[in-house]
Amino acid sequence: MAARRSLRFAALGYLGLLLAAPVGMVFYRAFEHGLGRFFHALTTPGAEHALYLTLLVTAIAVPANAAFGIGTALLLARRRFRGQGVLDRMIDLPFAISPIVVGLALVLVYGQDGWLGSTFAGAGIQIIFSTPGIVLATIFVSLPFVVREVLPVLREIGDEQEQAAATLGASRWQAFWRITLPAIRPAVIYGVVLSTARALGEFGAVSVVSGRLEGETETLTLYVQNRFDGFDLTAAYATAVLLAVLGIGVLVALTVLSRRRSQHGY
Amino acid sequence: MGIETAGIHKSFNGHVALDDVSVVVPEGSLTAILGPSGGGKSTLLRVIAGLEEPDEGQVLINGRDVTRDPAQDREIGFVFQHYAAFKHMTVRDNVGFGLRIRKRSKAEIRSRVDELLGLVQLETYADRYPAQLSGGQRQRMALARALAIEPRVLLLDEPFGALDARVRQELRAWLKRLQADVGVTTIFVTHDQEEAMDLADQIVLVNDGRVEQAGTPHDLYEKPENDFVMRFIGLVTTLDGRLVRPHDVQLLPVPGAASDEAVVERVSRLGFEVRVELTRASGEKVVAQLSRAEERELELREGDIVHVRGVDSASVLAA
Numbered sequence: 368m369a370a371r372r373s374l375r376f377a378a379l380g381y382l383g384l385l386l387a388a389p390v391g392m393v394f395y396r397a398f399e400h401g402l403g404r405f406f407h408a409l410t411t412p413g414a415e416h417a418l419y420l421t422l423l424v425t426a427i428a429v430p431a432n433a434a435f436g437i438g439t440a441l442l443l444a445r446r447r448f449r450g451q452g453v454l455d456r457m458i459d460l461p462f463a464i465s466p467i468v469v470g471l472a473l474v475l476v477y478g479q480d481g482w483l484g485s486t487f488a489g490a491g492i493q494i495i496f497s498t499p500g501i502v503l504a505t506i507f508v509s510l511p512f513v514v515r516e517v518l519p520v521l522r523e524i525g526d527e528q529e530q531a532a533a534t535l536g537a538s539r540w541q542a543f544w545r546i547t548l549p550a551i552r553p554a555v556i557y558g559v560v561l562s563t564a565r566a567l568g569e570f571g572a573v574s575v576v577s578g579r580l581e582g583e584t585e586t587l588t589l590y591v592q593n594r595f596d597g598f599d600l601t602a603a604y605a606t607a608v609l610l611a612v613l614g615i616g617v618l619v620a621l622t623v624l625s626r627r628r629s630q631h632g633y
Numbered sequence: 634m635g636i637e638t639a640g641i642h643k644s645f646n647g648h649v650a651l652d653d654v655s656v657v658v659p660e661g662s663l664t665a666i667l668g669p670s671g672g673g674k675s676t677l678l679r680v681i682a683g684l685e686e687p688d689e690g691q692v693l694i695n696g697r698d699v700t701r702d703p704a705q706d707r708e709i710g711f712v713f714q715h716y717a718a719f720k721h722m723t724v725r726d727n728v729g730f731g732l733r734i735r736k737r738s739k740a741e742i743r744s745r746v747d748e749l750l751g752l753v754q755l756e757t758y759a760d761r762y763p764a765q766l767s768g769g770q771r772q773r774m775a776l777a778r779a780l781a782i783e784p785r786v787l788l789l790d791e792p793f794g795a796l797d798a799r800v801r802q803e804l805r806a807w808l809k810r811l812q813a814d815v816g817v818t819t820i821f822v823t824h825d826q827e828e829a830m831d832l833a834d835q836i837v838l839v840n841d842g843r844v845e846q847a848g849t850p851h852d853l854y855e856k857p858e859n860d861f862v863m864r865f866i867g868l869v870t871t872l873d874g875r876l877v878r879p880h881d882v883q884l885l886p887v888p889g890a891a892s893d894e895a896v897v898e899r900v901s902r903l904g905f906e907v908r909v910e911l912t913r914a915s916g917e918k919v920v921a922q923l924s925r926a927e928e929r930e931l932e933l934r935e936g937d938i939v940h941v942r943g944v945d946s947a948s949v950l951a952a
Binding site for chain 1: 684706708709715718782
């Protein structure tokens with residue numbers, strides 16, 4: 368009994384010191400000078416643009432990853448082809464390598480002197496140090512989530528229901544929308560929530576490819592770093608709180624959805 | 634008319650699943666594809682359905698070559714071994730799926746689905762989900778779903794395989810009546826020879842990717858073309874070095890014409906049926922199948938000497 372209690376204290380203390388106290392401190396410092404200063408810090412043009420850019424990038428990267436993730440999971444689960452194992456392992460690459468490496472790699476390929484970047488530059492499209500580069504970096508780092516959630520579900524449900532739909536006259540497309548998608552929907556939502564959280568919070572890769580131009584290529588995470596380095600601590604903490612609230616919102620959505628998932632038994 | 638396959642070949646990664654399979658299924662018949670597991674019978678059904686594409690050969694449904702048509706265009710009803718119920722849909726929506734794909738009106742779908750639910754006795758389960766049904770109910774739902782589109786042929790893969798013995802018996806009798814009422818050309822796959830004998834007008838016995846024999850249950854039982862067919866359908870024993878049915882072995886208390894002595898080794902009384910294992914002077918082991926009444930007259934005990942011979946009408950095959 369005493370042992371169990373001390374274990375509980377140890378776990379709570381560990382989490383408290385590691386998670387609750389630092390996050391709590393950020394909240395405390397953000398509101399230290401009152402609500403007015405807090406909201407003022409969030410409504411400067413720099414902060415507003417950073418929020419806009421983060422939401423824009425997330426709004427592009429997450430649907431792109433959802434579509435790619437479902438497509439790739441279907442390919443891996445339903446087809447047999449050469450190089451399947453390689454593709455399966457490659458999906459995990461963004462988990463395995465540091466975001467900073469991702470950023471540098473993207474600069475090498477899509478930078479003005481990079482082998483794809485120069486082609487785009489010729490067409491007047493700048494990728495690195497611009498929004499497209501930030502979107503690419505965000506897509507890259509949050510790529511595996513939907514695939515990794517959906518693939519095991521697809522493998523578990525098998526393809527008999529899809530075959531049954533085919534014998535009843537459904538095209539592949541109809542079978543996907545009416546049979547496959549409803550069956551994998553909870554997994555898709557779960558994957559989308561996880562990649563949203565990752566997209567909102569990405570710092571390393573975005574930091575390399577954005578060029579960090581204030582009011583142009585600065586996302587919320589970069590803005591926090593910028594204000595912190597400039598000793599504008601109230602703005603840094605206020606923006607940090609905004610990021611934390613967005614993240615917590617995503618977490619809450621996740622909890623609600625995963626509870627619903629277990630209720631429906633799939 | 635009906636269903637015809639001609640010279641079907643199909644292999645998976647070098648393993649030959651079907652080797653020159655030609656089958657004719659008459660229109661309106663109830664045909665069993667019977668055989669041991671792994672013999673290719675499910676593959677044959679899936680080739681007919683369009684769920685597998687044959688490497689060679691043709692599939693004709695009602696005289697039309699459908700070999701290259703995808704499953705969705707073949708107008709077949711297919712019942713999967715594990716039902717393949719649409720888990721996120723109610724029973725009503727499952728049964729109406731094919732009609733919704735065909736863009737029938739809501740009213741038409743509703744009345745057709747009601748009619749089918751009545752046919753398979755699931756009226757009161759219309760708003761349940763498949764997870765809330767028993768195995769037998771799921772099977773009937775799958776059947777109603779397949780019949781809803783008024784298919785030209787009905788294909789069933791091991792339809793009773795996943796059900797317990799009592800439910801299987803009930804559903805078997807029910808399916809036979811239903812097929813007779815609806816009159817749709819039906820093929821079902823089974824590894825259970827009793828099920829095939831009981832239900833089918835015609836049996837196609839498939840083994841090792843080939844058709845061993847096709848014919849009426851009576852033909853396969855009485856006139857087996859080879860020893861595989863004879864052994865697969867019904868019991869066999871050897872008598873004078875030939876294969877015979879144990880019920881065609883006669884036991885006599887005293888010597889008769891063409892009879893020979895044998896020692897009773899074991900008597901197993903299985904209710905109505907009694908099985909007697911005997912050894913002849915030549916060392917040949919023989920099994921005889923008697924009715925309880927016949928055995929009672931002989932009063933057989935282990936170690937007794939009796940006289941065995943084959944009955945005149947016995948179907949016999951060189952072993």
